[in-house]
Amino acid sequence: MKATPIRLPHARIDPSRPLAFEFEGRRLQGFAGDSLASALLANGEAVVARSFKLHRPRGILGAGKEEPNALVQLEAGAFTEPNMRATLVPLYDGLSARGQNAWPGVRHDLFGLLGAFKRFLPASFYYKTFMWPSWHLWEGAVRRLAGLGRAPGVPDPQTYVQQNIHADVVVVGAGRSGIEAALRAAADRDARILLVDDQEEIGGALLASPHLQDRAWLDHAIAQLAACSNVTVLRRTTVNGCYANNVLAALERRTNHLGPAGQGRPRERFWRIFAGRLILAAGAIERPLAFPNNDRPGIMLASAVREYTHRFGLTLGSHIVFYTNNDSAWRTALELAARGLGVAAIVDLRETVDIELLERAADAGIACHLGTAVVDTRGRKGVRRLRLRRLDGGGATTALPCDLLAMSGGWTPTVHLFSQAGGRLSYREADACLVPGTTIADVEVVGRANGEFREPLNVKEHWLTPDAPPERQWIDFQYDVTASDIQLAARENFVSVEHVKRYTTNGMSVDQGKTSNVNGLGVLALATGRAIEDVGTTRFRPPYHPVTFGAFAGVATGALYRPFQLLPAHREHVAAGAHFEDYGAWKRPACYPRPGEDEDAAIQREARAVRRSAGLLDYSTLGKLEIRGADARDFLNRVYLNNVATLKTGQARYGLILNEAGIVIDDGILICLADDHFLMHTTSGGASAIHQHLERWLQTEWPHLEVLVDNATGQWATLMLSGPRSRDILQRLPCDIDLAKDAFGHMQYRHGTLCGLPCRILRASYTGEVSFEISVPARQGPFLWRRLVEAGGADLVPFGIETLMLLRTEKGYLHVGADTDGNTMPQDLGWGGAVARKAADFIGRRSLAQEAGRDPDRFQFTGIELLDPSASTIAGAHVLSEDARTTAGYVTSAFHSPHLGRTVVLGLVAGAARREGETVTVFFDGKTQKARLVKPGAYDPAGELLNG
Amino acid sequence: MVEQADPGVTALSVRRGRFFAAEDAGLGLVRIQCFHRREGVADAVAERLGRPLPRTGEIREGEGERIFWSAPGEWVVALPIDVEARWIRDQAGNLAGLPALLSPMGDSHMAVELGGEDVRDVLARASTVDFSPDRFVEGRTVVTRFAGITVLLGRPRGADNWLLVVDRSLAAYLFAWLESASVV
Numbered sequence A: 001m002k003a004t005p006i007r008l009p010h011a012r013i014d015p016s017r018p019l020a021f022e023f024e025g026r027r028l029q030g031f032a033g034d035s036l037a038s039a040l041l042a043n044g045e046a047v048v049a050r051s052f053k054l055h056r057p058r059g060i061l062g063a064g065k066e067e068p069n070a071l072v073q074l075e076a077g078a079f080t081e082p083n084m085r086a087t088l089v090p091l092y093d094g095l096s097a098r099g100q101n102a103w104p105g106v107r108h109d110l111f112g113l114l115g116a117f118k119r120f121l122p123a124s125f126y127y128k129t130f131m132w133p134s135w136h137l138w139e140g141a142v143r144r145l146a147g148l149g150r151a152p153g154v155p156d157p158q159t160y161v162q163q164n165i166h167a168d169v170v171v172v173g174a175g176r177s178g179i180e181a182a183l184r185a186a187a188d189r190d191a192r193i194l195l196v197d198d199q200e201e202i203g204g205a206l207l208a209s210p211h212l213q214d215r216a217w218l219d220h221a222i223a224q225l226a227a228c229s230n231v232t233v234l235r236r237t238t239v240n241g242c243y244a245n246n247v248l249a250a251l252e253r254r255t256n257h258l259g260p261a262g263q264g265r266p267r268e269r270f271w272r273i274f275a276g277r278l279i280l281a282a283g284a285i286e287r288p289l290a291f292p293n294n295d296r297p298g299i300m301l302a303s304a305v306r307e308y309t310h311r312f313g314l315t316l317g318s319h320i321v322f323y324t325n326n327d328s329a330w331r332t333a334l335e336l337a338a339r340g341l342g343v344a345a346i347v348d349l350r351e352t353v354d355i356e357l358l359e360r361a362a363d364a365g366i367a368c369h370l371g372t373a374v375v376d377t378r379g380r381k382g383v384r385r386l387r388l389r390r391l392d393g394g395g396a397t398t399a400l401p402c403d404l405l406a407m408s409g410g411w412t413p414t415v416h417l418f419s420q421a422g423g424r425l426s427y428r429e430a431d432a433c434l435v436p437g438t439t440i441a442d443v444e445v446v447g448r449a450n451g452e453f454r455e456p457l458n459v460k461e462h463w464l465t466p467d468a469p470p471e472r473q474w475i476d477f478q479y480d481v482t483a484s485d486i487q488l489a490a491r492e493n494f495v496s497v498e499h500v501k502r503y504t505t506n507g508m509s510v511d512q513g514k515t516s517n518v519n520g521l522g523v524l525a526l527a528t529g530r531a532i533e534d535v536g537t538t539r540f541r542p543p544y545h546p547v548t549f550g551a552f553a554g555v556a557t558g559a560l561y562r563p564f565q566l567l568p569a570h571r572e573h574v575a576a577g578a579h580f581e582d583y584g585a586w587k588r589p590a591c592y593p594r595p596g597e598d599e600d601a602a603i604q605r606e607a608r609a610v611r612r613s614a615g616l617l618d619y620s621t622l623g624k625l626e627i628r629g630a631d632a633r634d635f636l637n638r639v640y641l642n643n644v645a646t647l648k649t650g651q652a653r654y655g656l657i658l659n660e661a662g663i664v665i666d667d668g669i670l671i672c673l674a675d676d677h678f679l680m681h682t683t684s685g686g687a688s689a690i691h692q693h694l695e696r697w698l699q700t701e702w703p704h705l706e707v708l709v710d711n712a713t714g715q716w717a718t719l720m721l722s723g724p725r726s727r728d729i730l731q732r733l734p735c736d737i738d739l740a741k742d743a744f745g746h747m748q749y750r751h752g753t754l755c756g757l758p759c760r761i762l763r764a765s766y767t768g769e770v771s772f773e774i775s776v777p778a779r780q781g782p783f784l785w786r787r788l789v790e791a792g793g794a795d796l797v798p799f800g801i802e803t804l805m806l807l808r809t810e811k812g813y814l815h816v817g818a819d820t821d822g823n824t825m826p827q828d829l830g831w832g833g834a835v836a837r838k839a840a841d842f843i844g845r846r847s848l849a850q851e852a853g854r855d856p857d858r859f860q861f862t863g864i865e866l867l868d869p870s871a872s873t874i875a876g877a878h879v880l881s882e883d884a885r886t887t888a889g890y891v892t893s894a895f896h897s898p899h900l901g902r903t904v905v906l907g908l909v910a911g912a913a914r915r916e917g918e919t920v921t922v923f924f925d926g927k928t929q930k931a932r933l934v935k936p937g938a939y940d941p942a943g944e945l946l947n948g
Numbered sequence B: 001m002v003e004q005a006d007p008g009v010t011a012l013s014v015r016r017g018r019f020f021a022a023e024d025a026g027l028g029l030v031r032i033q034c035f036h037r038r039e040g041v042a043d044a045v046a047e048r049l050g051r052p053l054p055r056t057g058e059i060r061e062g063e064g065e066r067i068f069w070s071a072p073g074e075w076v077v078a079l080p081i082d083v084e085a086r087w088i089r090d091q092a093g094n095l096a097g098l099p100a101l102l103s104p105m106g107d108s109h110m111a112v113e114l115g116g117e118d119v120r121d122v123l124a125r126a127s128t129v130d131f132s133p134d135r136f137v138e139g140r141t142v143v144t145r146f147a148g149i150t151v152l153l154g155r156p157r158g159a160d161n162w163l164l165v166v167d168r169s170l171a172a173y174l175f176a177w178l179e180s181a182s183v184v
Helices: A036-042 A110-120 A127-128 A134-145 A176-186 A204-208 A213-226 A254-263 A303-312 A328-338 A355-363 A418-419 A482-491 A497-504 A517-528 A549-553 A570-575 A599-612 A632-639 A684-701 A725-730 A777-793 A801-811 A831-838 B041-051 B081-094 B117-128 B166-179
Strands: A016-024 A026-032 A071-074 A079-083 A095-099 A159-172 A194-198 A231-234 A237-243 A247-253 A266-280 A283-286 A297-302 A320-324 A343-348 A365-369 A373-377 A385-390 A397-401 A404-408 A409-415 A425-428 A433-436 A443-445 A474-476 A579-582 A586-591 A614-618 A623-628 A653-656 A666-672 A678-680 A710-713 A716-722 A751-756 A755-760 A773-775 A796-797 A859-866 A878-880 A888-897 A903-909 A919-926 A927-932 B013-016 B019-023 B027-032 B059-062 B065-071 B074-080 B100-104 B109-115 B139-147 B149-155 B160-169
Touching: A016 A036, A016 B160, A036 A303, A036 A801, A071 A328, A110 A570, A110 A773, A134 A927, A159 A176, A159 A283, A159 A404, A159 A831, A159 A888, A159 B117, A176 A204, A176 A213, A176 A266, A194 A266, A194 A409, A204 A213, A204 A303, A213 B074, A237 A266, A266 A831, A266 B139, A283 A303, A283 A796, A303 A320, A303 A404, A303 A716, A320 A328, A328 A355, A343 A397, A355 A365, A355 A497, A373 A579, A397 A404, A409 A433, A474 A517, A482 A497, A482 A517, A482 B166, A570 A777, A586 A801, A599 A614, A599 A725, A599 A801, A599 A888, A614 A666, A614 A725, A614 A777, A614 A801, A614 B149, A623 A632, A623 A684, A632 A678, A632 A684, A632 A796, A632 B027, A666 A684, A666 A751, A678 A684, A684 A710, A710 B027, A716 A777, A725 A773, A755 A777, A777 A796, A777 A801, A859 A888, A859 A919, A888 A919, B013 B109, B013 B166, B019 B117, B027 B041, B027 B081, B027 B109, B041 B081, B065 B139, B065 B149, B065 B160, B074 B160, B081 B100, B109 B117, B109 B166, B149 B166, B160 B166
Parallel strands: A016 A095, A159 A194, A159 A266, A194 A231, A266 A443, A297 A404, A320 A343, A320 A404, A343 A365, A614 A796
Antiparallel strands: A016 A026, A071 A079, A071 A095, A237 A247, A247 A266, A283 A409, A373 A385, A385 A397, A425 A433, A579 A586, A614 A716, A623 A678, A623 A710, A653 A666, A666 A678, A716 A773, A751 A755, A755 A773, A859 A903, A859 A927, A878 A888, A878 A919, A888 A903, A919 A927, B013 B019, B019 B109, B027 B074, B027 B100, B059 B065, B065 B074, B109 B160, B139 B149, B149 B160
C-alpha cells in the first residue's frame, strides 16, 4: 500500500483546503472532504490498529460503518472518545487520534508477542482457564486487559439533545434507491417525508461511482429533493433501531465533523422518529473472503478500494490484485484499470466467469486466475505477495506479487431494521445472502437491502478455503475469531448460532459482525453439516451503531438528571443555610447547620430547640387532597380503614389507607371542612399516588359515587410551628382565629386570616409537642416564613426533615414507607381493634381476614430499646431469630435522642406484639447487641406535651 | 439565558437564539371540575357559566379568557389575574347545586408563554406530541409528558405564542431544562 501525494481528479475532496491532523503523534495532512481513514491511507499509514485478542497489526478494511479494524481513540482529555471508526470520522483541522490496544504504538506493539501464542488462545480459552483456582485470582488482571480504548476520565463538556419527529414516510438510506423512494413519496404533497442517511453527504454508493452519468443523476436528484418542501433530509444520522409501531431511534452527529471546535452546539442529537410508513433502503455490505492470513494490512474490501479511489482520489497500490467469488469485484477492477491504476490480476474462485468481463479484463491487461484460491499472504507491514493454488490442481502453489489485495466474498443486505420490525429473512442461494423473506405492513425494503442488485453478482458460495489451516483464516477481524474457533465451538456441541456467537465472540463489539456474521454462519453451517437457512441468524438487536452515553442521556444530566421540585420558600431556606436532601423529587431542607456544625450536630441542636422552645418546618409537601360531593363521606369511609363517617365539621381524625391486598399504603389526617367537603392529608410522597388511588376507585369501581377530587397540595404552602412556645409565637402575628389552648384543641381545624392572608390551621402533632400546621396560598409561603421567623426571634429555630424524623421517632410515631414495608397490615401496627370495630366495608378488608393476615409471627411495629445505652444502630440493622440463624425483623428508624441520651429505635419484628419485654439480638456491621422489645414512644409516653 | 436571582429558584424566563419562554405572571388559573359521568352535567355547567366548554383537546377563547380542556370533566381557565378571585366567586355562585366545582390553581401552577421561530423544535425535544403546524393546529391543547413532567400545553387561536401550564414547584426545573435543551 502506498501513499497518495496527489489525488486523482474528480474526487469529492477539496484539495484547496488542506487540513492538518495528528495520528499517533505524527503530523499529517488531508483535505476537506476526507474521512480520517482516507486521510490516513493518503499518508500511507498501513497499520492503524491492533486486533483485540492477539494484537495483530490491522489496516483499514472497509470505507464505512462495516469497518472492523480501524478503531481509534479520538482526541484527548474531556473530548476523548474511544472506538471511533476512522472510516466514519470526518477529517477536521487539528484532529488528533491514536491507535488503541497497543503499547507503545500500533506500528510497534509489545503485546504483539501474544500472536506467537495463538494456538494456546483459542475461543473460550478464558472460560476454561480462569476457573482455576478461582476466578477472583485472575479477575483484576483480566479486567485491566479487557476492553478497547479508554473512557474519558473527566466530565464531558459537550451537549447532547434529544428530539422527536413525526413523518408520514421515513426513508432510511439515501443511496439511489432511497432517493428514488423519497421522491416518489414526495409526490403526495400532503405527506411529510423524512430521508435519513448516515453519511456526510447523501448518495450512498453513487458517491464512489466514477461514472459521470451517476454523478449527474445524483446532482439532479439532490436538486429535486431540495425543491420538495415536504422532504426533510437528515444527514450524518444513523438509524439504530426499529421498535413497535414504526418508532425509530436514530443518532445524528451534529458537530462531530468540527471536533472540539464545535463545543457550544449540540454534539449529537438523538432522534425518536415516528414513522407512518417505513422504506428501508440501507444498502448492502460487501463481505471479506476467508483464506489464510486474510487479516494482513493492505487487504481491503473491493468496495472500499472503489470508494477510496473514486470518492477520495487515492491511489492505494501499483500492483493491485482482486480476489473474488462474484462479478461485482470485476467491475470495480475494470473501473480502476480505466483510471489507469495498476490492476495486476483478478483471482476468482469460480471456474467460469461472464465472457464479457473476461474480455474486458484481458483488454485492460489484467491477468485472470479462474478456479483459483489465495492460500497465503506475505508481507511484514502490509501485503507483498500472495500464494495461489488452483482449486482442482492438487497442492501446487504459485506466487503473485501484490501491494493491495481487494477482496469480495459477496454482499450482505443491511436488514437489521427489517428484522427488528418483525420481518423474517430467507437465504437466497443465487446471491449467497440473507434477504427479507416476509412482508410487513407499512414497511417496505428496496434496493440492495432487498437483495435487488442492479447488476448480476453470480456469487459462488465460499465460506472457507479448503485444505488450508482454518486457524489462519480470520472471520472476525476485530476479535481475532478464526474459522477454527467456530469449528471448535461446533465440536464442543454449540449448535445454536446465538451460543456460538457468545462462545467465540464472533460478531461482538463495535462493528457487531457487519463483515463477520454471515461468514461465521457459513463456517458453522459447514462444520455442522447444515444449510445456512437452518443455522439461522443471531438477533439483530439495536443499536446498529454505537451510541454515546451522552446521546442517551440528552440534557438529563447533573441537576437535570431527573425532575426536581422546590418548596415555595426555597430561597428562604437557602438563605437560612439549609442542607438539602432529595425526598422523592422534592428538595427539602434536611437541617440548617450553623458555622462549624455538621449535619448531626445541627439535627441534635434543632431537636433540642423544638422540645425546649419552638421550631419552624416547611411542611408544604404534605399531601392535600380536597374531596367534595354528595357521596364524599361515604366514599372516604370506604377508603379509610377507620370510621370517618361520624367526623363532624371542623374535626380531624388520623386514619390509615390500605390497598385491596390489605397493605397499609398511606396514613394521614382527614379534616371535615363541610358535610360534603373534606381535606385529606397524605404523606409527602403519597399525594399523587393516593390521588390516583382515589381516581381509580372512583372511575372503575364506583363510578356512580358523586365525588370530585382536587389535588391541592401545591396550592398551599404549609408551615409547621412546633414546640412549647409555638402558640405564643403564633399569637404575636395578627390572626382572626382564637388560638388559645381551650379554644383550639389538639386535632382541631380552623380557617381564617393570618397576617392578612387566608389561612388554614390544623392542630396536629408529629413531633410530640404542641404544633400548628399553618397553610397559606403557596405564593405567600415565603412571606409567612419570614414573618414567623421574625416573630419567633430567638425563641424559634428553623428545623429540617431529618430533625422531624428524630422527633417523631422519639415519640414512636409511625412513618409509612419507613416503618412499614410491602407486607405491613393494620394489625401489624396495633390497629387490629379498629378493623374489628368498623362495621362498614372498606378497601382491603377482605384481605385482612385471610390466613396470612392472622399469622402471629408477622413482622409487627415495635419499639426496640438497646440494653447498652451508649450503643447505637441504624435503620436496616437485623433483628435475629432466637437461634440467631435467620432474620426475625429489622430496624426501621434509629436516631440518637438528645433528650433521652441514647439511641431511640423503631422496627418491624416477628410477633412483636406478644413479645413485648423480650430480649432480642440486633445485628449490625458484623456486631451483635442485646435489646428489648418495648412499646413505641420513648419520649413523653403519656402524650401530655402535645396538648400544651 | 435564565434570569434568576438564585440558581434554580426563580427562573422566570429563558431566551436563547430564536426561542423564548417566560412566566406569564399576569394570568390567573382556575380549574373547573364536574361530575361528568352523569349525563347532562357538563352541558349544565356550561350553561350556568354562560360559555360553551371546549371539547376534548380544544381551547375556547372569549371575553379575555381562554378555556383549555384538560381531562374528561375538567377544564383550565386562564384569565387576567386581577379578575380571578371575582370570577371564581361569581361563577361558584352560578354553579351552586350542580355537582361541579371551581378551584383556584394559580398558586400551585404557573402559566408559561413559549415562542420564537424555533419553538416547535424545542417542544419536540420535550414531548412526543406531533407539533407540526398542520397537525397541532391553532385551538388545540394537550396534557402531556413534557421534559419528564406533566404539563398542559396549548396553542391558542390568534396568538403568536404557546401557553404551557406547569406545577409551580417544577417550574425551576422546567426553565433549567428549557435553557439546556434549546441549544442549537
